Amino acid sequence: MTSMTGGGAVVKTLRNEDVSHVFGLIGSAGMEIFDALHCTPEIRFIGVRDERTGTHMADGYARASGKAGVILAGQNGPGATNLVTGLAQANAAYSPVVALAGSLSSQHVYRDAFQEVDQQALFKAVTKKTWTATQTKRLPEMVHEAFRTALTPRRGPVALNLPRDILAETVEYDAGPSAWHGAPPPAGEPDAVAQAARLLAGAARPLILAGGGVKNGRTHAAVLKLAELLNAPIAMSPGHGDAVPCSHPLYAGQIGPRGNVVATDFAKRADVILALGTRFGFNTTFYTTDNFNPQAAIVQVETDPLALGRLVPVSVGVFGDAGVVAAQLTRELAGHDASGARAWAAELREKRATLMNERDEAGAKGRTQPMQPAALFAMLRALAPADAMFTMDAGTLCLQATDQMPYVQPPALFTPLDFGLVGFSYACGLGVKLACPDRTVISLMGDGGFGMTMSEIGTAVQSDIRSICVVMNNGCWGAEKAYQRDFFDGRYIGADVPNPPYDKVAGLFGAKGFRVDDASQFEHAFGEALACGKPAIIDVQIDPNALYSFRRDSFKHRTKA
Missing domain, CATH: 3.40.50.970 (Thiamin diphosphate (ThDP)-binding fold, Pyr/PP domains)
Incomplete structure (x- = not known):
């Protein structure tokens, strides 16, 4: 084993987690981490001007890469408080951000110390998990746990507080448990998938509503294959208009006030709605049935079992990954005759083309x-x-x-x-x-x-x-x-x-x-x-x-x- 500071142990563990970028703002509470980063050319440090915006960078990096984004606030107190808005944003987006926050020395806690704030309580409401390191020798374990927690479904941000005395102490590095971020995406229970397939097979006006579960899982190929089998237009929840490529002929765009009238109209007229990886959240529904057909049979697929049927009544709830369940449904529906929905799909293509022409005309005017x-x-x-x-x-x-x-x-x-x-x-x-x-x-x-x-x-x-x-x-x-x-x-x-x-x-x-x-x-x-x-x-x-x-x-x- 190699002797190093606690800050060095944090950075070595980041390397073991295959981290290539760290966003951050230097501060005295985390100097040992910054010094170790200086000596670790494999990790590119991106110095930011504000911890809030640095957290947004880590959030964007995480969403685009599928990996965890790391933000390092080097100063306790104000450096930590500046993280809150960025972490709340990442929490709302289920974005796997790992926030490492310098914290005041352990012996100064509860003494009204300089820049003292209860960071443990501060981050609790805006993260998936928050905890504070108490022993230098356990830093590798805790950093591994931060990544494991952030990246395990349902993903989200975490915050690890690092007291400056814990970072300064020298220890023999022990890598601890190897990096592991959870099991493969869950498949849907066969009986629930079969029940959903029967509903879709009988649909004259099927619609797929794709959400963040499709986008974040990068499973658009499986969703497109199912949509083509069903002749089902694909609408998307707001903010996830890229869940499938816009160039596909079954692409309808986003529903609701933040979407377009064509996608919303098809959601209002669909007789079966397959909701893949979406909660029917606020921006999709405004908690009303104004933007979809309340008489439609709804099949909801979600990796969060608490989201199933929580905001809208569903005919079938499937606990599982959106892409995995889409592939299961495609196999279950093999040989399905979707000719009855051919006119429905053709109507979408016609109305979508008209909408785009209208937008271009509005642009010219x-x-x-x-x-x-x-x-x-x-x-x-x-x-x-x-x-x-x-x-x-x-x-x-x-x-x-x-x-x-x-x-x-x-x-x-x-x-x-x-x-x-x-x-x-x-x-x-x-x-x-x-x-x-x-x-x-x-x-x-x-x-x-x-x-x-x-x-x-x-x-x-x-x-x-x-x-x-x-x-x-x-x-x-x-x-x-x-x-x-x-x-x-x-x-x-x-x-x-x-x-x-x-x-x-x-x-x-x-x-x-x-x-x-x-x-x-x-x-x-x-x-x-x-x-x-x-x-x-x-x-x-x-x-x-x-x-x-x-x-x-x-x-x-x-x-x-």
């Missing part, structure tokens, strides 16, 4: 000054490479964009999902780009959210992370301004945001900046951003009146003043 969002979305659809991966914020402009982009090669869409976080997209995109360096990464943000996180341009430049950020600049907090316009008689307060010229800010950091005042300038700017060989920011001026109240249901108690 929207080439005004200032530009309409539809024009920007149409140009991105035309110009984005097939390998493009899109990250998005919450907020009115990104919500309008969610169902509009071309998701050709899954995974290709990364959003805040049910946490609805503003300030997520750019940092997430940096993590996605590091996970998939050969793919094009395009981050869409409003100007307010970008203002929160633009310091990470420095991280992108320092670490040569060549993503493209398109800032949709309408000079306001658009979602809230829309509510003030529609429900509070235009009594605006706190809604307008004065911004610096973000293209010039990018240049000052050493990135490439572009400003687009007119739609005719965008194609050139985007082409230059793709080719510049640097991190790129495109500041696009968008009509501030192009706002939409997505959560109109929240204001049913109000009449328009």
Whole structure:
């Protein structure tokens, strides 16, 4: 065995877990870890400007790579508290983020020490598991457990607090148990699968509703094979429009207010809905039956048994992995005659084509000054490479964009999902780009959210992370301004945001900046951003009146003043 500090033991265990990137911000509580990283060239350290945005990078890295993303907060107290929003975001997305947080010395606990905060309690509500190291010799065991917990279904973030005295102590390194992250994805119980197959076999208007279980499991091939056997359109839950490739003829897009009218209409008329890897969560249903047929027979497939039938009544609940169960159903339905659903599938293709034509026409009409969002979305659809991966914020402009982009090669869409976080997209995109360096990464943000996180341009430049950020600049907090316009008689307060010229800010950091005042300038700017060989920011001026109240249901108690 080799003698090393506790910090060295943490880093050696990260190597044993095959970690290649660590995001973090240095601090005195974790200096032994940073020193060990300096001596470990196999791990690339990405120094960030804020622990919150660093956690978003780790989150994006995890979702894009399928591995755990690691964020290291070197300072106890404020360094740890800055992690909370990022971990809450990762928790809502079931993203396997491992947060390593420096903590004050063990002997100083409960003494009102400098930067003391109860980190154990702090992280408990926003992680899958939180614990604090108590012995240096057990650090390898605890780091292994962090990865095991984060990566075992249902995946999620974990936080491990590391007191500075535990990191400073010298021990003989003992690797402990080997890295192991759980059993293979579970198959559905045969009787439940057979019952589901009988329902699908009798469907005249079958629909597959694909969610995060399909996307995160990378099981779109199995789902497409089943859809083709059934002539079943594939709709997706919001934020998972890339669960299957958008180029497939059975692709319907996302349902609900964050989706499109075609997918939602088919969900409303389906007689059997096969829900693969989705909870029927808030953004899919708003906890109503407005966006799907309440009379449909619903087959729900989930790896979380508590999710089965929890939010909507189901005819059959199948505990199992979405992709595995899709393959089981394909075998069970071998030889199925889906000619009765052929017209149903043909109708989808026709209506989907009409929708896309309407969107392109809206884009052509929207080439005004200032530009309409539809024009920007149409140009991105035309110009984005097939390998493009899109990250998005919450907020009115990104919500309008969610169902509009071309998701050709899954995974290709990364959003805040049910946490609805503003300030997520750019940092997430940096993590996605590091996970998939050969793919094009395009981050869409409003100007307010970008203002929160633009310091990470420095991280992108320092670490040569060549993503493209398109800032949709309408000079306001658009979602809230829309509510003030529609429900509070235009009594605006706190809604307008004065911004610096973000293209010039990018240049000052050493990135490439572009400003687009007119739609005719965008194609050139985007082409230059793709080719510049640097991190790129495109500041696009968008009509501030192009706002939409997505959560109109929240204001049913109000009449328009």
